[in-house]
Every structure is written in structure tokens, then in C-alpha cells.
Amino acid sequence: MKILITGGAGFIGSHVVRLFVNKYPNYTIHNLDALTYAGNLANLSDIEAKPNYKFVKGNIVDNDFISNLFETEKYNAVIHLAAESHVDRSITNPIEFVMTNVIGTVNLLNAAKSLYKKDNTDFQKFYHVSTDEVYGALGDEGMFTETTSYDPHSPYSASKASSDHFVRAYHDTYGLPTLISNCSNNYGPNHFPEKLIPLCINNIKHNRPLPIYGKGENVRDWLYVVDHARAIDVIFHTAKYGSTYNIGGHNEWKNIDVIRLLCKIMDEKLNRPAGTNEKLITFVTDRAGHDMRYAIDAAKLQNDLGWVPSVTFEEGLASTLDWYLQNDEWLTNVTSGNYTKYYDGQYASR
Ligand code: NAD
Numbered sequence: 001m002k003i004l005i006t007g008g009a010g011f012i013g014s015h016v017v018r019l020f021v022n023k024y025p026n027y028t029i030h031n032l033d034a035l036t037y038a039g040n041l042a043n044l045s046d047i048e049a050k051p052n053y054k055f056v057k058g059n060i061v062d063n064d065f066i067s068n069l070f071e072t073e074k075y076n077a078v079i080h081l082a083a084e085s086h087v088d089r090s091i092t093n094p095i096e097f098v099m100t101n102v103i104g105t106v107n108l109l110n111a112a113k114s115l116y117k118k119d120n121t122d123f124q125k126f127y128h129v130s131t132d133e134v135y136g137a138l139g140d141e142g143m144f145t146e147t148t149s150y151d152p153h154s155p156y157s158a159s160k161a162s163s164d165h166f167v168r169a170y171h172d173t174y175g176l177p178t179l180i181s182n183c184s185n186n187y188g189p190n191h192f193p194e195k196l197i198p199l200c201i202n203n204i205k206h207n208r209p210l211p212i213y214g215k216g217e218n219v220r221d222w223l224y225v226v227d228h229a230r231a232i233d234v235i236f237h238t239a240k241y242g243s244t245y246n247i248g249g250h251n252e253w254k255n256i257d258v259i260r261l262l263c264k265i266m267d268e269k270l271n272r273p274a275g276t277n278e279k280l281i282t283f284v285t286d287r288a289g290h291d292m293r294y295a296i297d298a299a300k301l302q303n304d305l306g307w308v309p310s311v312t313f314e315e316g317l318a319s320t321l322d323w324y325l326q327n328d329e330w331l332t333n334v335t336s337g338n339y340t341k342y343y344d345g346q347y348a349s350r
């Protein structure tokens with residue numbers, strides 16, 4: 001099988017590429033990525049020389065490029081992760097999210113459709129990786145299931161919801177064999193330090209303020225990125241075409257509690273007196289339209305396909321912190337580009 005993985009140089013994509021390249025030596029894996037600020041080939045240095053792996057630089061918004069690529073390579077499957085992924089950036093610049101997340105996805109769907117059922121091709125599946133944010137926000141009770149109505153609030157989640165609708169439309173209208181998964185918040189190695197957990201790890205290292213939006217009461221359901229990649233593997237290989245699966249860790253935390261835990265573990269790891277890092281916590285202006293709570297019911301994935309997370313939050317967080325402490329060069333490189341984050345909660349390019 002020749003598989004195109006999009007966004008493979010990003011956080012989750014790099015873990016998916018690694019898993020597929022190592023676990024399936026008989027597959028050929030092409031990693032298509034535009035290398036935006038979030039894409040980093042250093043994430044894949046351990047597998048870049050493998051004979052079943054190839055990097056393709058390109059932008060999914062460029063329709064001519066995408067259709068030529070599919071015509072030439074005649075892929076058997078797509079796993080689509082390329083996206084603009086940061087909610088705060090979507091509030092500042094929504095159109096980039098429309099271009100990549102909506103137009104880019106439709107370009108890929110068209111290219112896949114043109115291979116599907118052609119005489120000399122064998123296109124088998126289009127797997128779209130999406131987010132739980134399409135379902136909107138929860139109050140104190142309940143969890144998102146696969147039948148929860150879509151109710152996106154940010155430009156990011158609106159663009160992801162739109163792309164999910166297009167994927168379903170291509171299944172229902174053209175019979176394209178599609179799969180969708182909607183996952184909760186990931187954490188782990190290679191996470192770009194604009195997102196809450198890696199941002200705070202980096203700021204703790206440098207004794208900088210830890211910006212907590214509002215009162216820090218918002219709840220997220222955290223999943224270790226390697227477990228997300230494992231779920232994608234299972235769904236890709238065994239789910240029924242046209243189906244949707246929620247992926248989550250049953251691991252809800254208030255933001256403030258996650259950051260307090262991080263501060264405590266990092267006091268120990270950095271040999272700082274207990275309580276030192278907590279003093280860096282700084283409450284800042286809330287995110288506009290900030291969703292209060294996400295929680296995923298992953299029972300369908302567990303019951304149908306047997307997937308459960310392989311690590312606890314404590315284990316995953318400990319390996320994540322160790323990775324960041326041991327990969328100072330990675331962190332320095334990605335924070336010395338056209339990105340900076342100020343403690344007042346605003347981000348700015350420079
Ligand atoms: P990321 O921002 O770390 O990586 C995105 C990758 O896509 C980067 O390598 C970037 O260079 C590439 N890319 C961006 N625009 C592109 C374009 N126009 N053409 C080609 N490549 C482009 O994102 P992530 O956190 O790894 O998320 C990956 C996918 O998973 C996204 O679709 C996201 O919506 C989804 N998701 C993320 C999370 C999470 O917690 N991070 C949770 C659920 C779902």
C-alpha cells in the first residue's frame with residue numbers, strides 16, 4: 001500500500017508517520033507537508049533514511065500541485081492531518097484556516113475521488129483526522145459522542161467542522177471510502193510550544209510567567225500523542241467506511257490543575273525548592289469565545305475496535321517532561337523562528 005500522510009512534519013503527524021514507517025515496512029509512506037511554522041523535519045530525523053519513507057514538500061491549497069501528485073503517485077490511501085491547528089491564531093487570522101483546513105481538504109478529496117474506481121488505480125480509503133472541538137463546549141455534565149451535534153465556536157473549530165462535512169459529503173455523494181476521527185487534546189514530545197502544556201514547560205525552564213486564560217477553570221481531556229497515533233492505526237485498518245470514531249483519554253483536567261501539577265514535577269526535575277514554579281502562574285485576559293469543557297466518550301472505539309490508552313496521564317506527562325528537558329536544541333530552534341509568545345496571553349509574529 002502506498003499511503004500519503006499529510007501534515008507529517010507536525011506534532012501528531014510525525015508520531016503517525018513514525019508508527020506507520022516502523023510498523024509496516026511493506027507500506028510506502030509519503031509525508032506531504034508545507035513546513036509552516038509548525039512543521040519540522042527534525043521531528044522525523046530517526047526515520048528519514050528508512051527505505052519506505054519519502055518527504056514531499058508541498059501545499060495542500062495548491063490544487064494543481066495536489067492533482068498532479070495524485071496522478072503521478074497513484075496513492076492507495078490518504079491519512080490527512082495537515083491543518084492550521086492553533087485556536088488563538090485562528091482568532092487573529094481566520095482566512096488561513098479556511099484556506100488550509102477547508103480548501104486544502106477539498107483539494108485532497110477531489111484528487112482522491114479522481115483516483116477512486118479508475119481502471120489502473122486502486123484507491124482504498126481517505127482518513128480525515130479531526131478534533132472534538134467541532135462539537136462545541138460542554139457544561140459540568142456529559143461527554144461528546146459520535147452523534148453529538150456540531151456546534152463549533154472558534155474559527156479553527158468552524159474550519160474543522162466544515163472539513164468534516166465535506167468528507168462526509170464526498171462519501172455520501174460520490175461513494176468515496178472515508179473515515180473520520182475526532183480526538184481530544186493531545187500532549188507529548190514534539191508539541192509546538194504555543195500550546196498550553198509545552199508553552200508552560202518552556203516558560204518554566206526559562207523562569208517566565210505562565211499565562212493562564214481567565215480563571216484557569218476550563219477543562220480539557222488530555223491524551224498522550226502516541227496513543228492517538230495507535231488509535232489512528234486501528235481505525236485506518238479496521239473501521240467501516242463512512243464511520244466516525246471519537247478518541248479520548250477519559251482524562252479531564254482543569255487548566256490550572258494541569259499547570260500546578262507541571263510546576264510541581266518540574267520543581268523536582270529542575271531541583272528547585274517546592275513551590276518555586278507555581279509563583280510563575282499569571283492569570284491573563286481570557287481567550288475570546290473560550291470553550292468551557294471538552295470530554296470525549298470513546299466507548300465506541302473501545303467496544304468496536306478494542307482501543308484503550310496505553311499510558312496514564314502521570315506516565316505520559318513524565319516522559320513528555322523528560323523529552324523536553326533532553327531536547328533543548330529542538331525547543332530553542334522552534335522558538336527562535338517567526339514566533340513569540342508574550343506573557344499577557346497574546347501571541348505575535350516578529
Ligand atoms: P500541527 O500544527 O503541529 O501540525 C500541522 C502540520 O500541517 C505542520 O507540519 C504544518 O507544516 C502542516 N501544514 C499546515 N498547513 C499546510 C498546508 N497548507 N499544506 C501542507 N501542510 C500544511 O498540528 P497537530 O497538533 O499535529 O494536529 C494535526 C491534526 O490533528 C490537525 O488536523 C488537527 O486539527 C488535529 N487534531 C489535533 C489535536 C491536538 O491536540 N493537537 C487534537 C485533535 C485533532
Ligand code: DAU
Nearest residue numbers: 085086087131132133184185194195196211212213218255
Ligand atoms: O481538543 C482538541 C484541540 O486541542 C485541537 O483540535 C487543537 O488543534 C489543539 O490546539 C487543542 O486546542 P486547545 O485550544 O484546547 O489547546 P491549547 O493548548 O491552545 O489550550 C488548552 C487550554 O489552555 C485552553 O482552555 C486554553 C488554555 N490556555 C492556552 C494557552 C495557549 C491558557 O490558559 N493559556 C495559554 O497560553
